Amino acid sequence: DAGITQSPRHKVTETGTPVTLRCHQTENHRYMYWYRQDPGHGLRLIHYSYGVKDTDKGEVSDGYSVSRSKTEDFLLTLESATSSQTSVYFCAISEDRGEKLFFGSGTQLSVL
Amino acid sequence: QKEVEQNSGPLSVPEGAIASLNCTYSDRGSQSFFWYRQYSGKSPELIMSIYSNGDKEDGRFTAQLNKASQYVSLLIRDSQPSDSATYLCAVNEPYNTDKLIFGTGTRLQVFP
Numbered sequence: 318d319a320g321i322t323q324s325p326r327h328k329v330t331e332t333g334t335p336v337t338l339r340c341h342q343t344e345n346h347r348y349m350y351w352y353r354q355d356p357g358h359g360l361r362l363i364h365y366s367y368g369v370k371d372t373d374k375g376e377v378s379d380g381y382s383v384s385r386s387k388t389e390d391f392l393l394t395l396e397s398a399t400s401s402q403t404s405v406y407f408c409a410i411s412e413d414r415g416e417k418l419f420f421g422s423g424t425q426l427s428v429l
Numbered sequence: 430q431k432e433v434e435q436n437s438g439p440l441s442v443p444e445g446a447i448a449s450l451n452c453t454y455s456d457r458g459s460q461s462f463f464w465y466r467q468y469s470g471k472s473p474e475l476i477m478s479i480y481s482n483g484d485k486e487d488g489r490f491t492a493q494l495n496k497a498s499q500y501v502s503l504l505i506r507d508s509q510p511s512d513s514a515t516y517l518c519a520v521n522e523p524y525n526t527d528k529l530i531f532g533t534g535t536r537l538q539v540f541p
Contacts, residue, residue: 348527359533360473360517367527375528407472415461415526418519420472 320344323408323421331429336395338424340408342388348411349391350418351375351383353404360407366391367414398428433520435532442539448505450516450535455499458523462494462501465517467534473517477503508539 320343330336340349350365352375362375364383372383380402382394395402405425409418432455442448450464461480465473479485479492479501491504501520505512515534522528 352531357533360531362528362530365527373527415521415529417463417475417478418465418473418529420474423472 321408321410321419321421323406323424325424326422327425329427329429330398332399333397336398336426336428338393338406338408338426340391340393340421342391342410344410344412344419345388346410346412347388348414349385350409350411351381351391351393352407352409353377353402354407354423355404363393363406398426400428402426403428433518433530433532435516435518435535437533438536439538440535442508442537444508444510444539444541446508446539448508448512448537448539450503450505450518450537451500452502452518452520452532453500454518454520454530456520456523457496457499459520460523461521461526461529462492463519463529464490464492464501464503465519465531467515467517469514505537508537510539510541513537513539 322341324339351363352360361377366372366385384392407423408421434453464477467473477492479494485492489506493502515536517534518532519529
């Protein structure tokens, strides 16, 4: 996967606990994205970043926050996890705005 | 609501046949179109991009774009069992080109 690492790969947590997912890239790409993928819904954008400290919301941003303090790292935080946030989370990077995305391996998150 | 529509399938084709995958999009302002392939349990990978009306060929893959009718298609010639995967159509959000909108994907099954 084009220099993208997601961690953890799997996580099980309880309702109400905070969770942070990490995306790390070695490609020095400007754009980074967090998607979630659920059966019947496809890939939906949560948040994205267009530079260090520059982020914007996607279509399903409620309950999620992000931070990007360095070019290579993009963090996704679930402030208080709910069962509806059980999903597969993908990080993606792009060299140019909205153009060819390269995806990480994904994080399977289960909220019990 | 900006939408990208795909038939969920499965689309079953015999080995060696042509597989035809279709996608329609709702916003005429979209300018960039992509096809991603996703094997079960894996992350999406980019296989084709197209920006102009007409056909674009890459090996066994041909992407077709018709902006007037707002559809984009993917043809896979000489289909192989290894082509069995879910194919995701993605379209850029026209007034915020940082973002891609994904369809829910079409599952392709190629049988020997």
